[in-house]
Amino acid sequence: MKARLTGLRAEHDILQSYGWRVDEAKRAELAKAYPPVDHPVVRTHPETGEAHLFVNHVFTRRILGLPEDEAKALLAYLIDRVKAPEYQVRFTWTPNAVVFWDNRATQHYAVLDYFPHERVVERVTVQGEDRPTA
Secondary structure (H helix, E strand, O other): OHHHHOOOEEEEOHHHHHHHHOOHHHHHHHHHHOOOEEEEOEEEOOOOOOEEEOOOOOOEEEEOOOOHHHHHHHHHHHHHHHHOHHHOOOOOOOOOOOOOOOOOOOOOOOOOOOOOOOOOOOOOOOOOOOOOOO
């Protein structure tokens, strides 16, 4: 699989995630402001040098350079890998808990398991490179 993924690139598009939520005019505005971009399927972390997948169900539209059926199957397989427990970290919230992760190499999903309590989130983004290049 590592050899198969080497050098592949995928198209990422904001409309993949947000396009269905808005009307046609807003979709056109988003497409103009944030056109699709391509990124490597496997990215090298700029600090650790470790390779990791850089695809997700939110923004990744397709893998480029492969026949459509093969690209769809491969993307579905890669996205499905995040469901494997051995690739997950579970965190149980407690009062004043703080969680920090590196979005360059992590996908996150907030489970709505705290009802009836309120969860207050403060987001901080650390400035880094503009685009993943490798």
